Amino acid sequence: MSAQxxxxxxxxxxxxxxxxxxxxxxxxxxxxLRLLALLAPSLFLVCAIIIVPIGWLFWLSLFDETxxxxxxxxxxxxxxxxxxxxxxxxxxxxxxxxxxxxxxGYPLAYMLSQLPRRAASICLIFVILPFWTSVLVRxxxxxxxxxxxxLINSWLIDLGVISQPLSLANNFSGVVIGMTxxxxxxxxxxxxASMKTIDTDCLRxxxxxxxxxxATFRQVFFPLSLPGLASGVVIVFVLCLGFFVTPALxxxxxxxxxxxxxxxxxxxxxxxxxGAALGVVLLVVTLALLGLFQWLLGARATGVWSSx
Amino acid sequence: xxxxxxxxxxxxxxxxxxxxxxxxxxxxxxxxVIIVIMSFSDSTLLQFPPQQWSLRWYQSYFQSLEWRxxxxxxxxxxxxxxxxxxPLGTTAAxxxxxxxxxxxxxxxALLTASLIIPVILVGIGxxxxxARIGLNNTLTGLVIAHTVQALPxxxxxxxxxxxxxxxxxxxxxxxxxxxxxxxxxxxxxxQIRFSIVSGALFAFITSFDExxxxxxxxxxxxxxxxxxxxxxxxxxxxxxIAAISTCLIVLSVLLLSLAQIFGRRH
Numbered sequence: 001m002s003a004q005x006x007x008x009x010x011x012x013x014x015x016x017x018x019x020x021x022x023x024x025x026x027x028x029x030x031x032x033l034r035l036l037a038l039l040a041p042s043l044f045l046v047c048a049i050i051i052v053p054i055g056w057l058f059w060l061s062l063f064d065e066t067x068x069x070x071x072x073x074x075x076x077x078x079x080x081x082x083x084x085x086x087x088x089x090x091x092x093x094x095x096x097x098x099x100x101x102x103x104x105g106y107p108l109a110y111m112l113s114q115l116p117r118r119a120a121s122i123c124l125i126f127v128i129l130p131f132w133t134s135v136l137v138r139x140x141x142x143x144x145x146x147x148x149x150x151l152i153n154s155w156l157i158d159l160g161v162i163s164q165p166l167s168l169a170n171n172f173s174g175v176v177i178g179m180t181x182x183x184x185x186x187x188x189x190x191x192x193a194s195m196k197t198i199d200t201d202c203l204r205x206x207x208x209x210x211x212x213x214x215a216t217f218r219q220v221f222f223p224l225s226l227p228g229l230a231s232g233v234v235i236v237f238v239l240c241l242g243f244f245v246t247p248a249l250x251x252x253x254x255x256x257x258x259x260x261x262x263x264x265x266x267x268x269x270x271x272x273x274x275g276a277a278l279g280v281v282l283l284v285v286t287l288a289l290l291g292l293f294q295w296l297l298g299a300r301a302t303g304v305w306s307s308x
Numbered sequence: 309x310x311x312x313x314x315x316x317x318x319x320x321x322x323x324x325x326x327x328x329x330x331x332x333x334x335x336x337x338x339x340x341v342i343i344v345i346m347s348f349s350d351s352t353l354l355q356f357p358p359q360q361w362s363l364r365w366y367q368s369y370f371q372s373l374e375w376r377x378x379x380x381x382x383x384x385x386x387x388x389x390x391x392x393x394x395p396l397g398t399t400a401a402x403x404x405x406x407x408x409x410x411x412x413x414x415x416x417a418l419l420t421a422s423l424i425i426p427v428i429l430v431g432i433g434x435x436x437x438x439a440r441i442g443l444n445n446t447l448t449g450l451v452i453a454h455t456v457q458a459l460p461x462x463x464x465x466x467x468x469x470x471x472x473x474x475x476x477x478x479x480x481x482x483x484x485x486x487x488x489x490x491x492x493x494x495x496x497x498x499q500i501r502f503s504i505v506s507g508a509l510f511a512f513i514t515s516f517d518e519x520x521x522x523x524x525x526x527x528x529x530x531x532x533x534x535x536x537x538x539x540x541x542x543x544x545x546x547x548x549i550a551a552i553s554t555c556l557i558v559l560s561v562l563l564l565s566l567a568q569i570f571g572r573r574h
Contacts, residue, residue, distance in 0.1 A: 028408075034488075035403040039415060042400040042459055046418055049456040050425060053433030104332045111329030114322075126333045132560045133340060134517040136537050137553040141339030143545055144346065151342065151356045184336060213318045242426030244520050249541050259428040266432050267524075279429040286426060 054283070057276035064273065073277035083261075090258040093175060093247070094240035100180045101236050105187040106229065112188075113195035124192075131185040135245050142178040143169055143250060170252025178246040183239055187232035194228025227297050234293040238286050258282055340557050347550035365551035374536065375552065381526075382516055382533040385447060389454040389515035394508040396455070397462025402492070404463070405470040420460040427520045430457075435524035445527045453521050458511035465510060469503025502570040509567045513560060 064072040077083045108127075112120050130138065145151045146168035153165040168174055198221065206216040244259035251257070256264075258278065266275035342356060347365055349358030369375050403409070404416055422430060434453050435444060443449030473496065481491040497504075519534045526532045533552070540546055 032409060035406055035409055038399040038403040039409075042396045042419055042463075043415065045396070045452065045456050046421060046459065049434055049437070049453060050421055050430055051418075053437040054425070054429060057429075057433055057436065104335070107325055108329045108332040111325050114325070123329075123333060126337045129561065129564065130336050130340065132513060132564050134519075134534065134553075134556050134560070136517075136519055136534055136541070137343065137556050138339055140537075140541060140545075140549055140553055141343045143541065144550070145339060145342065147545070149353070154355070181335065181339065184332075213321065238424075242428055244428050245538070249538070259426065262428050262432060266435075272436070275432060279426070279432060282426050283429055286424065290424060 054279070057272070058280050060272050061274075061276035061280050065271070073273045074281075076274065077277070077281070086256050086258060086261045089172075089255055090241060093172075093179065093255070093257060094237050096176050097179045097183060097240050098233055098237045100176065101184050101187040102229070102233060104180070105184055105191060105232065109188050109191040109195055109228075110225075112192050113198075127185050127188050130181070131189070135182055138182055139178055139246050139249050142174065142181065142246075146174055146177065146250075169250055171254050172251075174250040174252070175247045175255050175257075178250045179240065179243060182246060183236045186235045186239060187229075190232045190235070191225065191228045194231075195225050198224045230293065230297060234289060238289055241286060242282055343550050344554045344557060346547070347554040349547065349550075352547060365547045368548045369551045369555075372548070375533075375548070377529070378531050378533040378536040381447070381450075381530055385450045385454060385532065386512045386516040388447070388451045389458055390508045390512040392451060393455045393458040393462050393511040394504060397459050397507055397511070398466050398504055400459070401463045401466035401470060402496075405467060405475070419463050422457050423460045427457075431521040431524040434521055438525055444525050445530050447530055449525055450522065450530060450532065453525055454515035454518055455511075457518055457521065458514040461510040461514060462507035465507035466500065466503050469500040473499050505570045506567040509563045509570075513563050516559070517556070 061073050062069060062071075064070045077087070112123055112127075115123065143150070147153075147170070148165045148167065150169065152168060153162075156162045157165065168177070202220055202224065203216055206220040207213075211219065242259050243257065244263065247255055247257040248260050248263070251260070259282075262275050262278045262282070265271050265278065346356060346358060348361050348363065349355065350360035350362035350364065351358060400419055404412060404419075409415065430453075434449075438444040438449050443452070475496075477499075478491045478496050481495045482488065486494065517534065518532075519538060522532045522535045523538060526535050537549060537552065540549060
């Protein structure tokens, strides 16, 4: 202890120190209150529009149609074949779309990370622009391209490749193509951002140690890009599970996904308990997947939003 | 990687990679380009490339009262959403950036919750709540719901601006006698204003393009443009929608370039 602080302690004494500490604590408390006041309006809105209604729906889901407390709304998911079919087609679409996004998105992100800065930023516009174009506009575009008398079919018939139009829209393939297009940027952007942070010295070291280009990619670059890939995959998969617009417009009534089922149950049949139960399970699955991802990689899945 | 040494790829593979990447880029951008070109077609058939050019679908868009009303509703709601979400998100980001609150992580998670929670659930929940308090089919209800959807984007954009700003500057201003609000307004604000403007633009376009929640809570005189488009697409494929889509694409390009310009200056 230096002489100066000993002197200060003597002057202030135990009582004086206490007073100072008290004043500091009071100041910190006031500061916290001010910050809370700044946050209050936003927090209030989020609670009022998101948290409270969802809690309310959860409460509703615990009662059957007669108003008795029961798990009937949840038991139905295991008993009725139509629900099981909905879950199966939802997960099927989610897996296929996520797979397609990886197959298309990984090479694209890799190419973007290899391009010189200027070329990369021009190519990025092609990724970001669709990202900010209305989902409706893009779904409409795919309807125009894929429908029976659409562009693909008329081109193929003109070229003599096919004689009968292929059914591309209003079925499973239409939903998959449309959703892949809409969700691809959600995979490419975080993946590209993470590839850009890979230290090129690691790659050079790999080459110096005698690895060829392919081996360097496989053993150095690819493992380093996995966290970015994982975050993109999780985001795309989770968004697939709750996707509404494209399946509703391009499924032709043949592909009923989770979100459509929720809309039908509540709007068409006004069965709030059943619709709410679907929503609760969807939310739990979503949060569980995100939580699992965060636990495995210690990263925040919302990172994609700040990267755009 | 500019010196070209150490790229983990051979030249032939690079050609393949660029070819494939180019095709994926084409896949991403082609639908928008096709719609823009087809909106100038003279035919009711969906031909590409169009045989005859005309502006008839734009005429049919601008002359239809229904489409015009829906557009006006959407513009009004989007402007009001930007006006509400921007100050709310900015003050919230300011408070989060301090990082001194005990539940900072929880608060952050709450404010960005609408990015993660399935939007269909938010739509149904909001409809359910609004049915009780009479906010369905009102502009106020739409603005509130869209504000919640836009808040996370404003918060994240302003936060990224604040992260590259040294808060000590504000402390200096205050130690020199400026009040808290004056210090923020005269020292901090000018330095993060481009992030704030970007946040406002993101809020505007989030509201303008929002579909799912609007499907549930808008209707009658407050039918938004996206809701009307959704219903029209369920029935048939009307080329008028190509003209409307083109307008929406142009709007996105405009707002995005503005946000980019502001982002760069920041």
